[in-house]
Amino acid sequence: MAEKTASFLDDDDFTHVVKGIRYPPDVTKDNLEAMANFGLRDDDIVIVAFPKAGTNWVLEIVNKILSACGRTDVSSDDMVGKLEFSYPHEPRPRHVMLQTCASPRVILTHLTPHTAPPGISQPKDNVKVIVVMRNPKDTVVSDFHFEQKLRARFERKPLPSWDEFFQLFLAGKHTFGCYFDHVLGWWQRRDDPHFLFLKYEDMKKDLPNAVRSVATFLKVKLDDASIEAIAHACTFSNMKAALDKSRYDDRTFNARKETTATFMDDDDFTHVVKGIRYPPYVTKDNLEAMANFRLRADDIVIVAFPKAGTNWMLEIVNKILSACGRTDASSDDMVGKLEFSYPHEPRPRHVMLQTCASPRVILTHLTPHTAPPGISQPKDNVKVLVVMRNPKDTAVSYFHFEQKRRAYFERKPIPSWDEFFQLFLAGKHTFGCYFDHVLGWWQRRDDPHFLFLKYEDMKKDLPNAVRSVATFLKVKLDDASIEAIAHACTFSNMKAALDKSRYDDRTFNARKGLVGDWKTIFTDEQSKSLDLKCKTKLEGAGLILDFE
Structure with missing residues (x-):
């Protein structure tokens, strides 16, 4: 298995390595180096998650909370997206585009505390950082299916098999590095009041409570009817319907199926x-x-x-x-x-x-x-x-x-x-x-x-x-x-x-x-x-x- 893993990664045309961590092609070395100088604003809201751990779900929740209190009139699709990415069809990297965005900005990232901007890993003033965590088993399954769709869409070499992908994930050799390093790196900030930690599984079990927690963290007062309305709009089926209509290819691939089924x-x-x-x-x-x-x-x-x-x-x-x-x-x-x-x-x-x-x-x-x-x-x-x-x-x-x-x-x-x-x-x-x-x-x-x-x-x-x-x-x-x-x-x-x-x-x-x-x-x-x-x-x- 080790030889297979090495050979697949060695000639993979859809990922690259920067400072020991593998990234997708849209996360360039220049973008990663620019993170050290990315400045945070006082009212920025940051959503941090390992890939396929709930980034877009929390984005939908935050967007609807901000809309409900009149702090934004844009849809989640109009928000700039992941900080460290740049796409061939866009004139500038996302981190540059974010500089001209109206406040409050909602910034998404899959980076670790060591690779993220200092203003995210060590936030000050009123910066709010929401960290979403999902169990690694469901994360790896979701990431595997997402990766296969992405590679097929861009006509790139597919992953050889689930078994091989699992070994890559387990060894921390796939994109964005080791799941555990990511989660634990952010978890060390759990006592910092600038951070709110959410579990994907808890959100599935009680979505209104998750919406209420996010609203409280963002200091937005909402009545019970508004909480329930946002939760309903952000159920998996409703969110998937919204993402399926996104004008961004990578967002349309995100919602696959609900994977936290109980016995x-x-x-x-x-x-x-x-x-x-x-x-x-x-x-x-x-x-x-x-x-x-x-x-x-x-x-x-x-x-x-x-x-x-x-x-x-x-x-x-x-x-x-x-x-x-x-x-x-x-x-x-x-x-x-x-x-x-x-x-x-x-x-x-x-x-x-x-x-x-x-x-x-x-x-x-x-x-x-x-x-x-x-x-x-x-x-x-x-x-x-x-x-x-x-x-x-x-x-x-x-x-x-x-x-x-x-x-x-x-x-x-x-x-x-x-x-x-x-x-x-x-x-x-x-x-x-x-x-x-x-x-x-x-x-x-x-x-x-x-x-x-x-x-x-x-x-x-x-x-x-x-x-x-x-x-x-x-x-x-x-x-x-x-x-x-x-x-x-x-x-x-x-x-x-x-x-x-x-x-x-x-x-x-x-x-x-x-x-x-x-x-x-x-x-x-x-x-x-x-x-x-x-x-x-x-x-x-x-x-x-x-x-x-």
């Missing part, structure tokens, strides 16, 4: 309906039936995001109803979650509920937009209890539950906690976005048909939670009955009951039931990411979640 893309244990992922037992037919599901005047509904306390609240409600003589059924005998159906049962749950005796206790994980209208907009004496749990403990509990369930049904496991966390953060796991769910129901907090309870408050004072539920259901209980129900519904007692359930999915439910268990698995970075998401999503909502 969910070919998951055999979930499916998507109208943009939301669901477990197999929540079918499209069941979801469509929700619009016509009828509520009775004395129905009791328990709403919660998965692993936020559904079964715990069911136990409390069942025991309150038993205590006042309104039911003689156990919680195990109650039909369960409205939107579910199971292969071993003759009918879907929503059909089975139609023949249940009153008062029915109906469970659901659906949002106000997907739940029956009689739940999202209840009438008469319908009572809706909404249980909320902090997202960190919810995510951890959900991860362990999901792994148990997949193992039991011999399905593909989730690869890791890290991958699950990213799915949860992006709202891409089953039942969608935690925050959309919680905030959707929280908007009903002033409606007397609703009672909102926090899992953490129930843990701190269970008798008080039982008393609140009984009062809401208009059931009078003395203190001894309240205490007895609370004792029966402690985690250890409830877990013992659930472990004996005849329903497999209920036996998986109770694990630890702790508040703060998230600390055993969350990294500092994950905790900060979710804290930021909470701040962004919940700001101004009047909802405070407890994590301790």
Whole structure:
């Protein structure tokens, strides 16, 4: 392989070497030598990335942010482009053209700190440098396909094979040198406030958050609607459509395909309906039936995001109803979650509920937009209890539950906690976005048909939670009955009951039931990411979640 690599590079007619680093033909020795004298302006914005790591994507985001605040009226295509390049059809190198550009200039570069202008590697004043990083595996694949297109377009010698290109990349012998030298060289500046570091993968998982981070870094204030609009315009499909129309050949080659797919893309244990992922037992037919599901005047509904306390609240409600003589059924005998159906049962749950005796206790994980209208907009004496749990403990509990369930049904496991966390953060796991769910129901907090309870408050004072539920259901209980129900519904007692359930999915439910268990698995970075998401999503909502 070493001999093949050497011979291919030795007579390659589409690259050249300057001071030990290989470059494409449009990055000349004169251009590289001119970098030492390139002057930065006080309001320059610089985008740094190794080739195929997200340069054009961040350019689109920056351009749209500057357009939104009135600081530019040009398109990304009209911005001069990569600092170190020059093209035969243009009269001057890009670094010369940039000298006459209006401010604020957006400067792109693939150079390292050692080869970039000093004003970029050691910025001063208000210069802003955005560094985009992408994992090397996806970077090398994207670079290989881009290089093949580029060589074909200019009728140059193609790369012999993927295997050879990979060896060149691994050895740092391809254009722009060693990936790791590039990334680490810039990463050393991470504590300098002139720099913002973004990961391509994080942008894929939560593009609005990335847009918000860039806007904040550039000191541009944008409302949530503007953030969402920019993020939508900069999704891969929309950006690719824009790049495909570029008047510059090299830009039209840039967007190939989305390469940060997760295991969910070919998951055999979930499916998507109208943009939301669901477990197999929540079918499209069941979801469509929700619009016509009828509520009775004395129905009791328990709403919660998965692993936020559904079964715990069911136990409390069942025991309150038993205590006042309104039911003689156990919680195990109650039909369960409205939107579910199971292969071993003759009918879907929503059909089975139609023949249940009153008062029915109906469970659901659906949002106000997907739940029956009689739940999202209840009438008469319908009572809706909404249980909320902090997202960190919810995510951890959900991860362990999901792994148990997949193992039991011999399905593909989730690869890791890290991958699950990213799915949860992006709202891409089953039942969608935690925050959309919680905030959707929280908007009903002033409606007397609703009672909102926090899992953490129930843990701190269970008798008080039982008393609140009984009062809401208009059931009078003395203190001894309240205490007895609370004792029966402690985690250890409830877990013992659930472990004996005849329903497999209920036996998986109770694990630890702790508040703060998230600390055993969350990294500092994950905790900060979710804290930021909470701040962004919940700001101004009047909802405070407890994590301790």
